[in-house]
Amino acid sequence: MTPKPILLKMLDYLSIIVLGVATYLALFFAPRELVMGEVQRVFYFHIGTAWTALLGFIFAAGLGIAYLVTKNAKWDIYEVAAVEISTIFFLITIVLGSIWARPAWGTWWTWDERLTTAAITELFYIAYFMLRNGIEDPDRRARFGAVYTLIGSISAPITFMAIRWAKSRTIHPVLIGAASEGQEKMNMSPDMRIAFFFALFAFTVIFVDLFWNRIRLGQLQDKVEQLKLKVM
Amino acid sequence: MKPMSTTSHPSFIQATLAVVRKDLTAEFRSRELLSAMLVFSLLVIIIFNFALELNIKERQTVTAGVLWATFAFAGTLGLNRSMAMEKDRGCLDGLLLAPVDRAAIYFGKVISNLVFMFVVEAITLPLYALLYNEARIFQPGFLLVILLGSIGYTSVGTLLASMAVETRTRDVLLPILLFPVTIPVLLLAIRACNGILSGSAMDEIMPLLNTLIAYDVIFTAVAFMVFDNVVEE
Numbered sequence: 001m002t003p004k005p006i007l008l009k010m011l012d013y014l015s016i017i018v019l020g021v022a023t024y025l026a027l028f029f030a031p032r033e034l035v036m037g038e039v040q041r042v043f044y045f046h047i048g049t050a051w052t053a054l055l056g057f058i059f060a061a062g063l064g065i066a067y068l069v070t071k072n073a074k075w076d077i078y079e080v081a082a083v084e085i086s087t088i089f090f091l092i093t094i095v096l097g098s099i100w101a102r103p104a105w106g107t108w109w110t111w112d113e114r115l116t117t118a119a120i121t122e123l124f125y126i127a128y129f130m131l132r133n134g135i136e137d138p139d140r141r142a143r144f145g146a147v148y149t150l151i152g153s154i155s156a157p158i159t160f161m162a163i164r165w166a167k168s169r170t171i172h173p174v175l176i177g178a179a180s181e182g183q184e185k186m187n188m189s190p191d192m193r194i195a196f197f198f199a200l201f202a203f204t205v206i207f208v209d210l211f212w213n214r215i216r217l218g219q220l221q222d223k224v225e226q227l228k229l230k231v232m
Numbered sequence: 233m234k235p236m237s238t239t240s241h242p243s244f245i246q247a248t249l250a251v252v253r254k255d256l257t258a259e260f261r262s263r264e265l266l267s268a269m270l271v272f273s274l275l276v277i278i279i280f281n282f283a284l285e286l287n288i289k290e291r292q293t294v295t296a297g298v299l300w301a302t303f304a305f306a307g308t309l310g311l312n313r314s315m316a317m318e319k320d321r322g323c324l325d326g327l328l329l330a331p332v333d334r335a336a337i338y339f340g341k342v343i344s345n346l347v348f349m350f351v352v353e354a355i356t357l358p359l360y361a362l363l364y365n366e367a368r369i370f371q372p373g374f375l376l377v378i379l380l381g382s383i384g385y386t387s388v389g390t391l392l393a394s395m396a397v398e399t400r401t402r403d404v405l406l407p408i409l410l411f412p413v414t415i416p417v418l419l420l421a422i423r424a425c426n427g428i429l430s431g432s433a434m435d436e437i438m439p440l441l442n443t444l445i446a447y448d449v450i451f452t453a454v455a456f457m458v459f460d461n462v463v464e465e
Contacts, residue, residue: 068458120412120415121412123412124412124413125406127408127412129252129411130401130408130409131395131396131399131403131405131409134399134400134405135398135399136400136440143461143462143464144395144398144462146461147391147395147458147462148409150458151388151391151413151451151454152413154451154454155412155413157451158416158443158446159415159416161416161443162415162416162419162443162447163416165420165439165440166420166423166440167420214258
């Protein structure tokens with residue numbers, strides 16, 4: 001096995017550092033939010049993980065298309081890596097959001113369009129892993145995985161819009177773009193902005209680091225599978 | 233040996249219809265798929281009766297939900313069986329050997345699954361109306377929503393069933409793969425049906441119907457494009 005590249009090692013350390021800094025910024029540096037209080041600090045990591053997870057899902061769909069076009073197994077390894085990390089990040093997003101919602105909305109969960117779409121999306125990608133686990137032939141596993149991620153990237157926005165049109169009104173805060181009636185628009189102080197953008201940066205770095213490590217793991221798994229076939 | 237290709241290859245539509253004819257002939261001889269779907273949907277409706285205490289007041293609001301949940305469950309049963317039959321009897325391999333566009337096989341399966349779905353709906357709806365004294369479901373608008381919803385459901389369902397059937401856990405897997413993707417169909421169809429039953433204005437229902445049509449078109453197109461990758465050997 002090839003030794004870990006020096007750049008990846010550095011990225012590992014960098015990830016730990018930025019995670020520490022982001023935690024400090026979110027918990028101590030950013031001012032206490034006036035209305036929501038301390039619990040608002042969850043928001044920095046909530047957005048950080050949501051941002052990377054959603055980008056990761058879209059990225060995975062792109063990798064899936066790359067696999068379907070080229071049939072090169074490396075795209076499949078990349079795709080699994082992206083989906084796996086994004087699924088975990090998205091789960092963290094949902095849990096953090098729920099922790100925030102309890103004091104802010106007085107409930108852990110509401111059937112709001114974002115929350116519902118998030119739950120369905122998470123279930124979709126859990127189904128993705130169940131699909132992959134059920135297939136032995138690596139070629140077919142890769143093809144089905146690619147098709148399914150592609151469907152997921154189309155289905156998630158449609159689900160979101162369907163829930164929006166079917167139910168109307170949301171209580172989820174809006175960060176970017178205009179808030180509709182009944183929604184709160186988040187206004188951040190400059191210090192909050194620093195914590196916010198740093199959290200986005202930190203989770204992007206962590207994502208890239210995990211992604212790279214996961215790709216190496218995927219390549220190893222691939223090698224083991226081939227060795228096994230050779231022995232048999 | 234005589235060359236085989238003196239007759240021209242069947243056209244796309246001929247190939248599609250041949251697959252449909254094969255499925256319908258097989259089904260109307262054995263009737264195993266339809267009878268299972270029908271009995272199952274009746275049982276689901278009976279369970280809902282107990283679960284929701286379907287008295288006259290409740291019925292007004294839950295009719296669409298009960299019907300769609302029934303169709304969705306019966307639909308997975310049918311989709312699973314329809315693909316499993318192809319797989320188990322080696323029929324799929326035969327179909328793939330045929331010198332026709334593979335998309336024709338996909339559309340053929342979609343149409344035959346859709347026919348099964350319609351047959352189940354055509355029997356379940358009057359039975360529901362009879363059992364719960366709910367004649368309002370026989371409105372053109374209501375039936376149109378059921379038509380559009382069924383198209384979306386089977387177009388995705390046929391694609392995912394042809395994937396699920398290749399896995400180790402196929403019977404369990406199809407609903408898990410299918411339901412997250414078909415939530416928009418179920419949601420929009422239930423809302424639209426509810427709107428029609430409660431006599432909402434048409435401009436409230438139209439956006440739902442338009443989204444449903446968009447869903448049907450998008451997912452049929454996607455399935456059409458990727459089906460080759462799913463059945464490739």
